[in-house]
Each structure stands twice: as C-alpha cells, then as structure tokens.
Amino acid sequence: MKTPSLSHLRPSDYMNVYEPSEDTFLLLDALEAEADAGLLKDATVCLEVGSGSGCVSAFVGMLLKTCVLLATDINPHATSASLQTGIKNNVHIDPVLSHFASAFGSRLAGNVDLLIFNPPYVVTPSDEVGSNGIEAAWAGGVDGMEVTSKFLPLVNDLLSANGLFYLVTVRENKPLEIMREMRDTYGLFAKVVLTRRAGIEGLAIVRFSRTEI
C-alpha cells in the first residue's frame, strides 16, 4: 500500500505539525500487516489520538475503505492538516480539536474498533510537556511516559468487544512494563507486533486486545 500523499503540506506547515517520520512509517507498516492478516476487516469506527498530519488516519482509510475515521489533536494546525490530508487522499477524516477522546465523553465507550496513538514518547524535562504547539508532538517528560500514562487508563473503556489498540513506544517507555500494567489492571492482552531501530530510537508497535490474538 502506498503511503498517503502529503504533497499539500509545505515546510512551513511542518513548523507547526509533526512531519511523518520513522515512527509513523513503522506504525503504517504494522497496520498494513495487521490488515493483511485480516484483523481489521470489520473495523467500523477508528479513533486516532494525536493525528498530527493525518498521515496515519488517511492510511487506515485507504486500507479499510469503509470506516469512520475520527482524529483528535490539541493542535489546531494538526486538525487542519489531518482534514486536508484526508481530502488529498480521497479519504473522509473527521478531525476534532480535543484532548485525547474527551470530546466524545462516554459516547464512544465500547465503540472504538481501532484505536491508534502515536504519543509524544521522547524523554524530555517535565516542563516541556503540555503545550499545544509542535513540542506536544514529541515531549514525553519522565521516561517519555507523562502523556501516554494519562491516556492508558481510558483505553479499556473506549475499545469495543473486538477492538484493537495500537501504541507506538520507544525502549525508554519500558513497553514491557506498559504491557504488564494493562494486563494486570484491565485484563487486556498485549503483543509487540513490529520493532525497528531508527537512529537512537528503539521503536516498537504494541497491540492491545480483549482476547488473545
């Protein structure tokens, strides 16, 4: 599957929106492999948290053809880019300016078939976390987990019965600990579906599900 076209985004856009990079492409590769394995075929509602350029949501739209694509971001440049990327690639993305999934309240509970989060995972000083600008795309604070650890408690409520959650991690995030925590607290099964070394980053895509796959 081709990577979505982002030719409408200019260098000036990437001053405000995270430019798809190795982590993004690893996530696309993982999603494509999962789709090829038939795991995503009945996905009706996809929610991508922190959609940035919209590259991942557009890719999901291209992979699945029919799927409601909800994309949230706290950065207005990002929601705007996500909308444009959908249009550019003939995919209907519904971006919402929102923190995580809070815009939907309990309305999405148990309804998300495909949940995707490529979080700000880079280890940074804590005071760099929490802006609405482009730093929010990478600044993860202590262990690179300050944002992710706030999102993880929401996952179990959002996922549908067959729902799958894909999370991008780096080694510093201690993915094995995340997996154990999600299993012990919520009974979610976790599996590393793809890993890659990119420069100094040891990237891993982790999948969480209600049943063992």
Next chain:
Amino acid sequence: MLMCHVKGCSTDNFPLRIEDAEMEQVEVEFNEDFCRRLINKIDWPAFVQTAFALGLDQLPAALPDDLDEEFLQRIHKLALETKLKAGRMVCNGCKHVYLITDGIPNMLLQETEV
C-alpha cells in the same frame, strides 16, 4: 457524537444543539454491511433529534426491526455524506458553546472548565 465535557455538567449534555449550521454534502460510496454495523453504534434518539433539528430528515423514533436498503441509504446520507462545515454546538445543560470552523469542531476547554 460529540458531548459536553465541562466539569460538573452532567445532565442534558447530549446531543449538543446545533445552531447556525452550514452544511456540506459529500459523496461516499454506499456499503450496506458497513451501514448495518454503524447503526449499532449510533445513539438512535440523539441521531433522530439532530437530523430533525437540522431539517435534514424525519426518522422514526424507534429503529425499525427490518432495515431495508432504502432505509440504510437514508442513514448513509445523514451519517456519512452530511458534514458540518460551520456552526455552533450548544450544550443544553450548561449552555457552553463549542464552535465548528472550517469543518472542525473545537472541543477544547479552558483550564478552569476542565
């Protein structure tokens, strides 16, 4: 689908009332199976209420048992082909206003509201 999430606002916060709506029709390929799956995820009373308030369609108060293709086409048009380009979404509970600009709802709150 969007719900008011102002702190302490817990009654009458869904669906949000849409005002000054500017709508746009887009074309999406119809897929019957997908539409059937989607209906199961829709809050039917809220959907009926919103479609009526926007002057788009008058749907039955209860979801029919037998969903024929004609009915699914109506749902398809409303749920997938009708987009809100601009407008205001008002919470009936706490009166908070959320704006939709250039097709994107802004559901961010000030820190004091969270």
